[in-house]
Amino acid sequence: MKKMILLAALTLAWPAWGQAPAPKAEAVKAAPKAAKLAKKKPSSVSKRHEDARHCLQRASNEAIIRCAEEYL
Numbered sequence: 821m822k823k824m825i826l827l828a829a830l831t832l833a834w835p836a837w838g839q840a841p842a843p844k845a846e847a848v849k850a851a852p853k854a855a856k857l858a859k860k861k862p863s864s865v866s867k868r869h870e871d872a873r874h875c876l877q878r879a880s881n882e883a884i885i886r887c888a889e890e891y892l
Contacts, residue, residue, distance in 0.1 A: 867891045
């Protein structure tokens with residue numbers, strides 16, 4: 821009976837052992853500063869939300885495809 825209880829407790833505790841340790845106070849204080857710097861950097865902005873219908877006015881299908889691929 822005790823072996824079964826021990827086995828059940830170890831089985832339930834197993835995922836907790838795989839977790840990373842909690843960050844130290846210094847890392848926690850530095851994280852907001854890093855987040856602010858990351859927001860200020862211009863990142864590659866996705867064009868997914870923009871309109872690509874102007875690509876349809878290209879001369880050939882290959883040109884249309886090349887133009888529209890930027891919006892994928």
